[in-house]
Amino acid sequence: RYEEIWLMLSGAMLVIFMVITGYQTFALGMGPPSNKETIDPEKVDETAPFDKPGVYQTGDHEYEVVMTLEVFNFNPGKIEIPAGSTVTFIMTSKDVVHGFQVVDTNLNAMVMPGHIQRATQKFSKPGEYLVLCNEYCGTGHQHMSTVITVK
Ligand code: CUA
Structure with a gap:
């Protein structure tokens, strides 16, 4: 029937x-593979490697930048690397969702509280690369920026 x-x-x-x-x-x-690593957003400051944000040389022309994001700052605020370096950014947010966009590169990542975000970029040309937060994160969002200096 x-x-x-x-x-x-x-x-x-x-x-x-x-x-x-x-x-x-x-x-x-x-979640996407790069966001699989988790972290307690309340304990970022006590959790390695985020207890020591900064720029670390890991090899010949290889660097790691350990970075925390919070309203409305990137920490470390100053990043200097030699031209020709490949840089892996290891990031997490201490509060809300932020963006990590490096102007004039393909680097564009979402940085969420509770997650560790990794992104790698080679910086061949010297210059000042503007870093912007491209996720609305509050009243100071449009002022959330820093600079990567490639020398
Ligand atoms: Cu942080 Cu917008």
């Missing part, structure tokens, strides 16, 4: 939709 077939078909569809939604929720819950 046609009605029975339709009933079965719509029932099957419902199950399929539920499975898809469930899978999406699960997959999204996992």
